[in-house]
Amino acid sequence: MSETVSEKYALQLRNVTKAFGTKVIANKNVDLDVRYGEVLAILGENGSGKTTLMNMIAGIYHPDAGEIYVNGEKASINSPKDAFNYKIGMVHQHFKLVDLFTATENIILGINDGNKYDLAKAEEEVKNISGKYGFVINPKKKIYEMSVSEKQTVEIIKVLYRGADILILDEPTAVLTPQETDKLFDVIRNMRNDGKSILIITHKLHEVLAISDRVTVLRKGEHIATVDTAKTSEIELTEMMVGKRVSLNIGRSEPKDTCDRLIVSGMNMTNPDGVKVLKDISFTAKAGEILGIAGIAGSGQRELLEAIAGLRPLDSGNITYIDPSNSENVELRSKSPMQIRELGVRLSFVPEDRLGMGLVGNMDIIDNMMLRTYKKGLSVFVDRQPPRQLAEEIIESLEVVTPSAQTPVRRLSGGNVQKVLVGREIASAPSVLMVAYPVRGLDINSSYTIYNLLNAQKENGVAVIYVGEDLDVLLELCDRIIVLCAGAVSGILDGRTAKKEEVGLLMTKVKGVSENE
């Protein structure tokens, strides 16, 4: 299938394998051929190993096995510097720029070519590069005054300034508006016509079709296929991307006694950078069912949950909670988490950022239990007995592996940290339980423990909102699935009848794309 190694290719990978620890295999025997003067899209779901693979080419990671060939010759790439020597440069999703420096200062940072330090000359050079490929940039502008798209331009010029012939762009359009994306694509075409090879990581299918010459699809760390863009279709790509459905045997009981518990309507949110992150989101979470939220990472899942939890302000929309005891409606919008709790709303939130938002890493399990209950009682002194009991119960019932309840939680493994957090949230007897990526980084057994806990909550009449990334899990665990795409709801499906490809298509293609562009 793959070509022989030859100098006709700018870059070739052979049998590249990379594992993190013993559990996670990020890439397995991946072959890749990149021609001169082409745009190759690397397509795959979250966790399919796209970024890891690119990081190995860029020298951030070192492959465990396999070879990399540049211009037909075997290359040994151990650092980003080595990669630059092979004229390979990568633009990461998270920009690495010094805010206080100008564009030019950032571009020349780290270059010791023995020439005199001459900022004016460098600015001239930056202007030349911009002119050649059609960038619009003021070399003297400070980064902190720039928009996201300008910062990205600086990153790309930084790579070009160092003479890169192979450019890797990691989800370059994730942060751009449609207009900015069009401009970027023009620039990418100019670079391709100049003979450069561009690898672009993305999971937006319409962009793949718009910009690339060929597409490589990765799934679960393996190379599935490389096809000519002109000869493929969105349907075919989606099927390759999500693959066949795998049965996981997660138990799912029929929901009973369901009733509306949380009604979200017309939710809009703009983030501090001025980007609309939630667009007119409406849905209802019912007691006694698990509502799944699917979507590519960064489609607004985090913002959605944090808005409901009272951590982020909305531009517009309502969040209505229906009190199970008296069926009264309670409006949660513009309330702080403390106010929400004081209203008697039993809302629990397991955030994706476990040790940042969920637990205090340096405190032990008992103290972390107390974060939920420290306000109880009238005395100025806290009563440590109930949290101690709770901690011991959780350790016992969820089989948390820890030396003692007095161990700082950051010393525990990811799965055990998650058990502590979920255990604490469930112990507060919620009527709405929101969990974000609860099994991320967990082994199979711990994952099933979490699934069972969520199912038990559902059977107790809790409205569970589950944000996940593994489609197989979502399809087997959830009763209904909301699919988010670019901050908007692109579909609400029944978890029992929905097809994986259907969810995949909704995730990658907004119904309203044509309206936006």
Next chain:
Amino acid sequence: MAIIEQIVELLVRAVMQGTPLLFGSTGEILTEKSGNLNLGIPGIMYIGAISGVIGGFFYQNYTSSYNMILAIIIPLLSSLAGSLLASLIYGFLTITLRANQNVTGLALTTFGVGLGNFFGGSLIKITKSDTPFLALSKISAAYRTTLPFANKLGLFGQLFFSYGFMVYLAVVIALIVSFVLKRTRVGLQLRAVGESPATADAAGVNVNKYKYFATCIGGMIAGLGGLYYILDYSKGIWANDAFGDRGWLAIAIVIFAIWRPNVSILGSYLFGGLYILFNYVSVSMNLLPLMQMLPYVVTIIVLVIVSMRKKRENLPPASLGTNYFREER
């Protein structure tokens, strides 16, 4: 006429008083630009002083010959060596072992003051002196040598040429550091390390190397402030604790100068003037502590103004006080 003479005298004393502060603040700015908040600077200045004094003491008391060049070079080199060692302690703890910078710095200051007083006391014992002083008069004379025409130029000469060489050295170093930070590749990379070590690292800058060099060179510059204070300002007389709180004042000037060594020249002289202003205005003794507080009041005012203006360029280096560890993401 008398008033003018008095003003000139105040200015001259302000410069002399400000010079240790200038060494200290220049060194601290260089260190902080790498993201290291070295609160050990007061201690390092003490160590710089006592190391120079030890070198000078042995040269003056245990050699029969006297050569002015050696009388300058020996204390200078021993001072630099002392502050280098002290800075290495700080660097090793915070850069290599990634210990908390504040705790390390404060400990180093306590350690430095103690070390200075211990060796100062020992030297005084060696001389079998009845007074709690140690006088290095010959060495000091070398340090206080002025240009021969200084006293022929009247007030002008007094204002500009009446100082020992270290006063000019302090200004030159401040200007050089200022130039390096602003106009050289090394300066660009150093500032990048202090602003965003991860970015600098990704760009191929050796973050730890820059931090070590900035901390050590900064510490050595600061140590010269202690040396100047003893050998020039105090006319070669070491007394325990005489250096006082000047190290902290130097750190305050860093904020006053908003991390610019050239501004710190003016800041140091201003603070030096404020420090001794009470000698020139008649205030009652019980108001004295209030007068001595003035430099710190000025610092607070500057902090308030800078914070209110919110100009990014005037803020401390973004990574100041935090240690860099590549694998931490």
